[in-house]
Amino acid sequence: MAVFDVISTSLTDPLHLTLGILSVSLPVIWHLRRGKQKQAQTQSNAPPSWPFDPASLDRSKYESPILTFGNNMILPNRYAHEIRNSELLSFRDGLEKDFLTTVPGLEAMFTGTFHNHIVWDTASAFSRKLGALIEPLSTETATFLRDNWSDDTEWHAISLDETMHLLIAQLTARIFIGEELCRDRDWIQNAISYTAHRTAAMKELHAYGRLIPLAHWFLPSCRALRGCVRAGRPFVERVLEARRTATQGNGKGEDKIVDALSWIDGVADENGAKYDATLTQLRLAYAAVHTTSDMMTKVVASLCEHEELVQPLRKEIMAVVKEHGWSEAALAKMVLLDSVLKETQRLEPLASFTLSRIAREPVILNDGTRIPKGTQVRLATDNMWNSSVYPDAAKFDGHRFAKLREQEKDSSTGTVGGGGGGGLSFVSVSPNHMGFGYGKHACPGRFFAGAETKIAMCHILLKYDFELLDGALAAAQTDGMMIWRDKRAMLRVRRREEEVDF
Numbered sequence: 001m002a003v004f005d006v007i008s009t010s011l012t013d014p015l016h017l018t019l020g021i022l023s024v025s026l027p028v029i030w031h032l033r034r035g036k037q038k039q040a041q042t043q044s045n046a047p048p049s050w051p052f053d054p055a056s057l058d059r060s061k062y063e064s065p066i067l068t069f070g071n072n073m074i075l076p077n078r079y080a081h082e083i084r085n086s087e088l089l090s091f092r093d094g095l096e097k098d099f100l101t102t103v104p105g106l107e108a109m110f111t112g113t114f115h116n117h118i119v120w121d122t123a124s125a126f127s128r129k130l131g132a133l134i135e136p137l138s139t140e141t142a143t144f145l146r147d148n149w150s151d152d153t154e155w156h157a158i159s160l161d162e163t164m165h166l167l168i169a170q171l172t173a174r175i176f177i178g179e180e181l182c183r184d185r186d187w188i189q190n191a192i193s194y195t196a197h198r199t200a201a202m203k204e205l206h207a208y209g210r211l212i213p214l215a216h217w218f219l220p221s222c223r224a225l226r227g228c229v230r231a232g233r234p235f236v237e238r239v240l241e242a243r244r245t246a247t248q249g250n251g252k253g254e255d256k257i258v259d260a261l262s263w264i265d266g267v268a269d270e271n272g273a274k275y276d277a278t279l280t281q282l283r284l285a286y287a288a289v290h291t292t293s294d295m296m297t298k299v300v301a302s303l304c305e306h307e308e309l310v311q312p313l314r315k316e317i318m319a320v321v322k323e324h325g326w327s328e329a330a331l332a333k334m335v336l337l338d339s340v341l342k343e344t345q346r347l348e349p350l351a352s353f354t355l356s357r358i359a360r361e362p363v364i365l366n367d368g369t370r371i372p373k374g375t376q377v378r379l380a381t382d383n384m385w386n387s388s389v390y391p392d393a394a395k396f397d398g399h400r401f402a403k404l405r406e407q408e409k410d411s412s413t414g415t416v417g418g419g420g421g422g423g424l425s426f427v428s429v430s431p432n433h434m435g436f437g438y439g440k441h442a443c444p445g446r447f448f449a450g451a452e453t454k455i456a457m458c459h460i461l462l463k464y465d466f467e468l469l470d471g472a473l474a475a476a477q478t479d480g481m482m483i484w485r486d487k488r489a490m491l492r493v494r495r496r497e498e499e500v501d502f
């Protein structure tokens with residue numbers, strides 16, 4: 001009876017009720033915050049990673065098996081064509097599961113919302129306007145390099161990972177948010193931090209399973225992430241307000257594209273869509289910055305490891321820019337540079353798996369393989385390291401795709417590109433090269449990323465000598481899923497006299 005009295009008093013009296021809730025929830029919150037802080041520390045001290053070795057993934061001698069664990073399945077590369085556009089295997093559900101897009105702070109990718117789907121539209125619209133982006137991207141690269149790599153003709157050291165993050169964040173911001181903020185270190189740092197905290201928050205949250213809806217309120221990484229969204233608002237709102245005032249009465253639309261901030265605002269206005277401009281910008285930065293800076297880091301490191309490519313690349317850039325000026329046509333004519341980018345991505349893509357999808361219904365593949373409803377499917381990208389597809393596949397050959405393009409010109413039946421020709425330029429996708437995914441969800445930002453990377457590399461190659469301070473330290477790493485260059489790698493650079501005036 002006494003126990004019943006205590007319980008019933010607690011439930012009816014607000015003071016007791018509050019104390020009761022606090023006595024249960026405070027230890028849980030304390031545990032979440034302390035426990036996870038400790039876990040984060042342990043994780044950062046000993047990241048579970050090992051050297052990435054493409055030779056160990058060569059499946060030319062034996063076919064890779066279908067791997068099943070729990071309700072996850074990894075399908076071998078040979079299923080690429082069959083699953084890429086399947087309506088039963090949902091890209092959206094895969095996104096929500098991997099990226100926890102319904103959690104506050106992480107919601108910028110929540111499907112169906114304006115700030116998520118506008119990223120696709122922006123990437124597509126700006127891919128059609130690449131010509132107009134070349135001058136601002138080139139000017140911005142020149143500014144960044146002068147300010148950060150300096151005109152010093154003596155060797156000096158910089159962090160490879162950090163400098164590529166800052167460069168790509170500045171270039172991306174130049175096109176997506178505009179001139180006012182792209183050189184503002186506080187905005188740039190906040191956009192970079194958003195991506196870092198988002199990645200950490202997703203990793204931590206996945207460990208909580210059904211407790212995610214509660215845990216995210218207390219985990220330090222999630223709180224830091226929401227802090228980034230709050231910190232970003234004054235920047236975006238200030239610039240957007242100024243832009244709206246300036247464009248009042250001028251009309252908007254395709255022809256007025258200056259940067260994505262104004263363009264997106266115009267699209268929202270035309271469609272009567274209410275949206276969160278800060279989440280949109282952070283969503284764009286999330287899609288564009290770490291992916292492209294990872295690519296740049298790997299290309300620069302690969303060129304340091306294959307310095308015999310540097311002079312031929314400089315010669316190609318000089319000849320092409322002399323003939324075509326700074327134009328979209330010039331970028332397309334840089335075939336060796338294109339080949340080096342594609343070869344770098346072939347050997348070291350972002351991840352060893354792609355096409356993350358969830359089965360909405362039970363699926364039976366053409367060979368009878370069953371995928372139960374609710375299974376999360378991923379596709380192995382192992383054709384990229386398969387020596388029956390790419391001879392000597394584990395070896396970096398910067399000329400590989402340039403040579404294949406030459407051969408393909410002479411034959412009507414391309415095979416490496418996936419059959420029927422094509423598939424050999426940096427931005428093309430095929431079952432044999434899925435660095436940008438494959439099928440209808442393949443990366444829409446790849447044309448922008450390709451142009452941005454080429455422009456940045458032209459400036460770096462012609463204006464600087466560069467080498468790794470310690471080659472071994474820059475080696476590629478993996479955690480079994482993602483592939484990256486060691487973040488501790490340092491670059492030595494010195495200014496040289498460029499042969500063409502940029």
Ligand code: HEM
Pocket residue numbers: 091119120122123284287288289291292295350354355356434435436437438439440441442443444445446448449
């Ligand atoms: C080198 C740089 C980049 C790499 C390696 C990369 C890679 C990828 C990959 C592998 C996918 C998944 C495709 C799939 O599951 O089929 C993807 C999707 C996506 N990427 Fe990229 N990406 C890069 C740059 C960019 C940029 C610059 C943007 C934006 C402007 C962007 C926007 C997107 C979007 C919106 C999606 C989702 C596609 C969808 O919703 O259907 N990416 N990217």
